[in-house]
Amino acid sequence: MTIPAIHQSYARQKSFVLAVWLLIAACLTLWSCEQSRVSPTGDAQGNTQTPAQSDVPMKPGQPGTGNAANGWRSLDDLARGRIAVMTGAAPDLYVTHTFPLAQITRFNSKADFVLALKTGKVDVAIDNDLVIRAIAKENPDLAILADDFYNTPLGAAFRKGDERRQRFDRVLETIQADGTLAEMRNRWFGDDPQIAVMPVIPTLKTGETLRIGTSIFTGLPYIALIDGQYQGFEVELMQRFAAQAGFRLEIVLMEFDALIAALAVGKIDMIVATLSITEERLAKVDFSKPYDYDRSAALVQKRNLALSALATSGQALLASPENIPASSFFDDLRASFQANFFLEQRWRLILNGLWVTVLISVTSTVFGTLLGGLICYLRMSSQSLWQRLGSGYIFLVRGLPVLLLLMLIFYVAFASFNIDPVIVAIIAFGINFSAYVSEMFRTGIESIDRGQTEAGIAIGFTPAQTFLNIVLPQATRRILPVYRGEFISLVKMTSIVGYIGVQDLTKAGDIIRSRTFEAFFPLLMVATIYFLIIWVLGLALDDLDRRTNPKARRTARATA
Amino acid sequence: MIKVEHLSKRYGAVEVLKDINAEISQGEVISIIGPSGTGKSTFLRCLNLLDTPSGGRIEIDGQDILAPGTNVPKLRQRMGMVFQSFNLFAHLTVLENLTIGPVRLRGKRQAEAEAAGTELLKMVGLAEKADHFPDELSGGQKQRVAIARCLSMEPEIILFDEPTSALDPTMVSEVLAVIRRLARQGMTMAIVTHEMDFARDVSTRVFYMDQGVIYEEGPPAELFDAPRRERTRDFIGKVRSLGYHVASADFDLYELFGQIERFCEKHALIVKIARTVQLLAEELLAIHVARPGPVDIDFVVAFSEKRRTVELRVDSAGEPGHPLENAPTPDRLGLTIIDNYAQDIAYERIGDHNRVTMRLKPA
Numbered sequence: 064m065t066i067p068a069i070h071q072s073y074a075r076q077k078s079f080v081l082a083v084w085l086l087i088a089a090c091l092t093l094w095s096c097e098q099s100r101v102s103p104t105g106d107a108q109g110n111t112q113t114p115a116q117s118d119v120p121m122k123p124g125q126p127g128t129g130n131a132a133n134g135w136r137s138l139d140d141l142a143r144g145r146i147a148v149m150t151g152a153a154p155d156l157y158v159t160h161t162f163p164l165a166q167i168t169r170f171n172s173k174a175d176f177v178l179a180l181k182t183g184k185v186d187v188a189i190d191n192d193l194v195i196r197a198i199a200k201e202n203p204d205l206a207i208l209a210d211d212f213y214n215t216p217l218g219a220a221f222r223k224g225d226e227r228r229q230r231f232d233r234v235l236e237t238i239q240a241d242g243t244l245a246e247m248r249n250r251w252f253g254d255d256p257q258i259a260v261m262p263v264i265p266t267l268k269t270g271e272t273l274r275i276g277t278s279i280f281t282g283l284p285y286i287a288l289i290d291g292q293y294q295g296f297e298v299e300l301m302q303r304f305a306a307q308a309g310f311r312l313e314i315v316l317m318e319f320d321a322l323i324a325a326l327a328v329g330k331i332d333m334i335v336a337t338l339s340i341t342e343e344r345l346a347k348v349d350f351s352k353p354y355d356y357d358r359s360a361a362l363v364q365k366r367n368l369a370l371s372a373l374a375t376s377g378q379a380l381l382a383s384p385e386n387i388p389a390s391s392f393f394d395d396l397r398a399s400f401q402a403n404f405f406l407e408q409r410w411r412l413i414l415n416g417l418w419v420t421v422l423i424s425v426t427s428t429v430f431g432t433l434l435g436g437l438i439c440y441l442r443m444s445s446q447s448l449w450q451r452l453g454s455g456y457i458f459l460v461r462g463l464p465v466l467l468l469l470m471l472i473f474y475v476a477f478a479s480f481n482i483d484p485v486i487v488a489i490i491a492f493g494i495n496f497s498a499y500v501s502e503m504f505r506t507g508i509e510s511i512d513r514g515q516t517e518a519g520i521a522i523g524f525t526p527a528q529t530f531l532n533i534v535l536p537q538a539t540r541r542i543l544p545v546y547r548g549e550f551i552s553l554v555k556m557t558s559i560v561g562y563i564g565v566q567d568l569t570k571a572g573d574i575i576r577s578r579t580f581e582a583f584f585p586l587l588m589v590a591t592i593y594f595l596i597i598w599v600l601g602l603a604l605d606d607l608d609r610r611t612n613p614k615a616r617r618t619a620r621a622t623a
Numbered sequence: 624m625i626k627v628e629h630l631s632k633r634y635g636a637v638e639v640l641k642d643i644n645a646e647i648s649q650g651e652v653i654s655i656i657g658p659s660g661t662g663k664s665t666f667l668r669c670l671n672l673l674d675t676p677s678g679g680r681i682e683i684d685g686q687d688i689l690a691p692g693t694n695v696p697k698l699r700q701r702m703g704m705v706f707q708s709f710n711l712f713a714h715l716t717v718l719e720n721l722t723i724g725p726v727r728l729r730g731k732r733q734a735e736a737e738a739a740g741t742e743l744l745k746m747v748g749l750a751e752k753a754d755h756f757p758d759e760l761s762g763g764q765k766q767r768v769a770i771a772r773c774l775s776m777e778p779e780i781i782l783f784d785e786p787t788s789a790l791d792p793t794m795v796s797e798v799l800a801v802i803r804r805l806a807r808q809g810m811t812m813a814i815v816t817h818e819m820d821f822a823r824d825v826s827t828r829v830f831y832m833d834q835g836v837i838y839e840e841g842p843p844a845e846l847f848d849a850p851r852r853e854r855t856r857d858f859i860g861k862v863r864s865l866g867y868h869v870a871s872a873d874f875d876l877y878e879l880f881g882q883i884e885r886f887c888e889k890h891a892l893i894v895k896i897a898r899t900v901q902l903l904a905e906e907l908l909a910i911h912v913a914r915p916g917p918v919d920i921d922f923v924v925a926f927s928e929k930r931r932t933v934e935l936r937v938d939s940a941g942e943p944g945h946p947l948e949n950a951p952t953p954d955r956l957g958l959t960i961i962d963n964y965a966q967d968i969a970y971e972r973i974g975d976h977n978r979v980t981m982r983l984k985p986a
Binding site: 533 | 671673698702704708710714715723724756769772776
């Protein structure tokens with residue numbers, strides 16, 4: 064078999080794997096569509112005792128079990144239920160305090176939070192009422208169980224003693240006095256924040272930069288990324304503040320639970336992220352005067368709601384099973400694709416995320432490989448000091464979860480530098496990669512028998528020439544399979560860069576999910592793209608493998 | 624051409640080379656023989672500085688190569704080395720093994736180097752293997768390629784480090800034939816080898832190395848047929864020996880018995896001989912440790928494979944005098960036993976030692 068033929072068969076094998084993968088993806092999508100279609104009528108086991116069909120009077124739900132067989136009437140029915148909240152938000156505190164026996168799950172993204180509810184992983188999701196209403200509007204199978212059971216003020220957070228807080232408060236007073244704030248409330252907190260139009264507020268192109276940290280996962284009406292533009296009540300608030308106080312606004316998107324830390328070390332100047340003013344937070348940061356109040360609402364699956372509760376909540380069944388138009392799998396797929404990819408130019412998000420993921424992966428691989436070479440050199444040095452330095456480095460880096468390494472570099476090492484988080488990610492992943500590959504290099508080099516090195520030196524090569532001409536080509540070939548594995552895991556590991564505010568592919572998927580509240584399609588789409596990245600970048604390593612295979616080289620020469 | 628003075632090499636506390644003095648001239652073929660672990664390979668590796676000597680001087684054409692500032696890689700280009708384990712470059716074809724040096728180090732053009740390489744491969748009989756990889760060759764073929772690789776650098780001397788030790792017996796001769804051919808062509812060579820017949824007919828001079836020194840040297844006829852010194856004789860006569868040091872009258876006799884038993888098993892001596900040697904060892908040492916003064920005795924069992932004879936030797940420190948003839952009365956029985964088994968018993972005074980040598984009667 065000639066080399067082109069081998070290559071072709073190899074490529075065929077690859078396409079086969081790809082085809083299988085896409086098939087799995089398609090099946091999962093189909094399944095998810097089926098799931099979402101049946102969910103309003105009953106659970107997957109075909110339990111048809113839904114409020115709509117049952118005319119037997121409802122008994123009160125059994126308190127303390129989270130059992131929805133008879134429907135829930137109030138939040139107290141869920142004292143022992145499974146409750147979803149957003150990490151660190153006001154409901155978190157409320158639920159922890161009020162329902163000590165409940166099983167509380169904390170989420171960082173609203174999309175995950177809604178998904179958990181829709182798939183029955185939790186019984187109830189508690190959050191800001193405006194957000195919950197927006198979600199309920201878009202998801203006919205969900206309904207509000209209770210609302211306004213607590214009420215906390217929302218404020219903008221500043222570092223302690225920052226005088227910008229007073230300026231913010233003054234701007235807040237001004238817009239309150241001239242009715243702008245009321246206008247804003249009408250615009251965003253009305254019936255449908257989706258159709259609200261962001262007013263054009265003149266932005267400054269020069270002047271002192273004000274970096275406001277926020278989290279996209281709050282969702283409308285507060286903040287959302289639509290058509291590549293930030294929109295929502297809080298965005299308007301930020302823009303008005305920046306314009307009136309003379310700042311050049313820069314919105315920094317971060318994980319919600321990373322915001323306070325980022326503020327503390329100066330990565331951002333203030334936080335506007337539906338942040339409740341709590342005692343605990345006041346100990347760490349200063350808050351502005353409240354600009355809104357976070358009222359609560361609890362969201363459950365509609366079929367779990369007791370009929371009477373449904374009636375009192377004033378919500379009609381928006382879609383009975385009969386009303387759902389019959390659609391084929393491909394129609395659903397097309398609709399999902401349309402919604403998650405084309406609508407609001409979401410493909411741009413994906414494309415940018417893809418670029419960032421590839422950039423971080425490739426650059427940190429190159430950087431990590433070079434650094435790994437250096438560490439390997441130290442490790443194999445005859446000087447015991449260098450040796451210890453090398454093994455100490457490896458010990459340290461390998462003992463650290465890469466997420467912590469990333470955060471340490473961003474929040475501690477580069478705390479006082481205004482550095483592009485993409486560069487921080489490249490450094491962190493490069494450091495992590497170097498610790499692993501340096502040991503690979505060492506074993507690879509040591510696997511080449513010492514005799515060849517001696518023979519090279521005896522011929523008259525210097526040790527460095529011997530290494531480059533004799534050892535390296537052979538070691539490379541032996542290292543390649545494990546190196547490839549490490550590279551693949553690096554590509555996948557980069558999906559955590561969202562923690563330092565980098566919008567990579569995973570984050571792009573999350574942002575789309577935060578808008579569409581659809582889990583399966585965006586997740587599968589992102590997964591498929593990761594698979595493709597790894598496949599394409601893997602081809603480059605295959606090429607290296609072929610080029611360092613001496614026997615393939617000979618055959619190629621023979622056929623040429 | 625090469626002059627070595629007071630060369631020494633130690634690895635930590637172990638002194639491998641003690642005091643080597645030697646000279647090798649152009650066109651000479653030197654065979655270096657001797658028991659294992661006596662520093663033959665180390666000596667060779669010190670010559671091209673693969674091992675750094677701990678002391679002494681090495682001069683090549685009058686230039687001290689240990690002096691700082693010596694261009695060692697350049698120097699090594701003039702000295703080829705053939706290893707026991709071939710050490711061919713596994714990622715290169717046979718021909719590439721021969722061209723990498725000339726092209727990268729001597730600035731030859733690829734085509735030129737390939738032509739020269741092909742010539743060398745013809746010389747070692749492997750021209751048709753030019754495009755093969757080392758792992759596709761037999762041991763003998765590999766070693767011939769390794770020799771050709773050395774020659775590709777046009778060296779002035781080739782150092783062979785046990786070139787046939789790693790080969791199947793059937794492949795030894797093809798490699799030796801190539802070396803013989805080089806010898807006929809007048810190539811200067813130093814060969815560490817265990818092939819005595821080969822050493823005898825190919826060398827111009829033989830070094831016998833033992834315990835870190837060149838113990839005896841001379842033309843092969845002289846060294847092989849009439850070695851002047853004892854250890855050379857033992858080695859040439861294929862004498863295997865077991866040494867045991869006794870430092871106290873309460874020495875561990877049973878440990879010695881065990882060693883004698885294993886020694887006899889290893890050299891296929893019958894059990895009866897082993898028992899006899901044990902008995903004689905007990906009696907000889909009993910007489911020796913009973914002598915006045917500090918106990919410092921070396922006991923040696925030597926077995927000559929060539930003559931199939933066993934010899935026992937006892938070296939003891941102390942006043943001059945035949946230990947057996949001055950033995951105290953209770954050991955008369957011991958002496959009788961010794962006399963009974965002995966072919967002959969000899970006594971000599973060597974330095975401050977008394978030596979008793981007894982040869983066993985043939986079994």
